Amino acid sequence: HRRDNSTPPPDGVEYATLDRLFADSDVVSLHCPLSASTAGLVHAERLAQMKPTAFLINTARGPLVVEPDLAAALRAGRLAGAAVDALSTEPPAADNPLLSAPRCLVTPHIAWATAAARQRLIDIAAENLRAFLAGKPVHQVPLG
Structure with missing residues (x-):
């Protein structure tokens, strides 16, 4: 996904909308900054578009993901799993829903x-x- 699709993609690359990217991908890995337009980028509706065999990885910024929505999707079996190296609040609160979500790996923001x-x-x-x-x-x- 790109904000600006005016440049043709390299050979073998195809630009896609975020909706299509979430629906078609086996793994969605977030690598974007936190801004007003990216906060809450991954929410219940986007997670519902993902395949039940797909994985979500967030090594960027915690607030990109609506954590209760991701935890609910994991609990409902709508995703194969998630790995997050960044949470909305660090250190995380004891009641952060991702800490107890099934098939969710949480690391202490040390992927680097x-x-x-x-x-x-x-x-x-x-x-x-x-x-x-x-x-x-x-x-x-x-x-x-």
Whole structure:
């Protein structure tokens, strides 16, 4: 799915509406920012369009998904499963419906935390420190 379909898709790629994407996909994986237009993007009506054999994955932002709707879909067997690495409130409240939903894997927002990602974080921090000590800061944050 793309907001702007004015550019032709690459060979072998087909643009689809969100409704068609949810209806046809075996796996829907969310990778979009949280904004006014994406908050609640995955709700009961969209979940009802998904195949009962489909999986939903959210490693983006928690509020993209209406959590009670996803939990209800899982409890009703309308989805094969879900994996979420981001919740609407972190840390989650004890009564978050996804924590007790069947076939729902919840991780503590650490999908980025591979060894390679942590090493890249360390390398960037070290490079930023070296640049700062050399009087050439890379990222300056205005104060005040």
